[in-house]
Amino acid sequence: MQSLLYSIIEANRSWTRQGKVANYIPGLAKANPEALGIVLITTDNQSYAAGSHETPFTIQSISKILTFTCALMDTPFAELSKIISLEPTSDEFNSISSLEIKNTHKPLNPMINSGAIATLSLVKGDSYAERFQRVFSFAKLLTGNEALPLNQDVYASESRTGHRNRALAYYMKSTDIIHDDVEELVDAYFRLCSLQVTCHDIARIGAVLAGNGLLPGSETRVIPKDICRIVKAVMATCGMYNGSGLFATSVGLPAKSGVGGGILAVSPNRMGIGVMGPALDEKGNSLAGIKVLEDLSKRLDLSIY
Ligand code: GLU
Numbered sequence: 001m002q003s004l005l006y007s008i009i010e011a012n013r014s015w016t017r018q019g020k021v022a023n024y025i026p027g028l029a030k031a032n033p034e035a036l037g038i039v040l041i042t043t044d045n046q047s048y049a050a051g052s053h054e055t056p057f058t059i060q061s062i063s064k065i066l067t068f069t070c071a072l073m074d075t076p077f078a079e080l081s082k083i084i085s086l087e088p089t090s091d092e093f094n095s096i097s098s099l100e101i102k103n104t105h106k107p108l109n110p111m112i113n114s115g116a117i118a119t120l121s122l123v124k125g126d127s128y129a130e131r132f133q134r135v136f137s138f139a140k141l142l143t144g145n146e147a148l149p150l151n152q153d154v155y156a157s158e159s160r161t162g163h164r165n166r167a168l169a170y171y172m173k174s175t176d177i178i179h180d181d182v183e184e185l186v187d188a189y190f191r192l193c194s195l196q197v198t199c200h201d202i203a204r205i206g207a208v209l210a211g212n213g214l215l216p217g218s219e220t221r222v223i224p225k226d227i228c229r230i231v232k233a234v235m236a237t238c239g240m241y242n243g244s245g246l247f248a249t250s251v252g253l254p255a256k257s258g259v260g261g262g263i264l265a266v267s268p269n270r271m272g273i274g275v276m277g278p279a280l281d282e283k284g285n286s287l288a289g290i291k292v293l294e295d296l297s298k299r300l301d302l303s304i305y
Contacts (some may be wrong), residue, residue: 006050012295019279022284025161031261037109043211043217052202083147089238094164134193155191179259203264204216235254251294268304275289
């Protein structure tokens with residue numbers, strides 16, 4: 001397995017030059033566009049790594065999985081369904097038009113920005129500081145990384161420039177999806193996007209989902225099985241933004257990407273996969289990261305379809 005991972009990383013390294021590092025959040029522009037790494041963690045807790053697997057990056061939209069999972073655990077499904085849909089979209093991840101034109105009463109899914117911001121309001125807590133802590137603690141539990149840091153530079157940068165996300169949240173307040181203080185809500189959202197992870201951290205989150213809610217190599221349940229099923233289904237249909245359909249045909253795994261360059265993929269009952277490559281394609285997904293996952297899926301016959 002180890003040598004397979006080395007060869008897949010080397011074979012796909014040149015793709016990093018075809019993509020572009022995100023710069024709409026200035027703090028992200030500092031990432032090395034040539035970095036490319038992978039970690040696999042099996043449900044029985046074997047791990048394998050290759051490439052820039054120790055290079056830190058911010059979790060960005062991969063945090064949407066954590067927020068959605070907490071919301072499903074904290075709010076009855078019928079309540080949650082009143083606030084968000086679970087339908088894929090062909091619009092960009094930070095689109096406002098779908099809220100206004102297509103689905104006025106609720107955001108399309110929890111894997112795009114509007115949906116994740118609304119989902120955060122369904123996490124248990126008396127304040128957004130508490131809701132942030134709830135998801136942050138859950139992130140530490142799933143990654144097994146008690147020292148999980150917040151990248152202050154990226155957080156400050158997004159907080160300074162994240163006006164589209166504020167606009168989405170204020171729009172949802174105007175349509176009664178959100179009832180809370182928008183600035184507090186988006187601040188918690190920005191903090192969650194700024195958690196600094198490695199491929200290992202996100203692979204371990206994937207391994208918990210692959211094991212239907214058990215920590216890898218243990219009988220310790222941290223997510224109910226039914227909730228894992230919902231999360232994986234939404235990842236499979238919506239997790240790669242408006243590139244989810246093509247990704248399903250070429251890789252065939254539930255996955256979630258982030259503009260920091262990470263992709264978390266889940267091979268059900270087998271393993272979690274964490275890939276990083278900050279050079280992105282035009283949809284905001286790691287370009288070389290997708291190529292790595294395509295190769296891995298072919299070589300190990302991982303597609304669920
Ligand atoms: N923090 C980013 C934003 O809200 C997350 C986007 C992403 O990773 O898709 O724009």
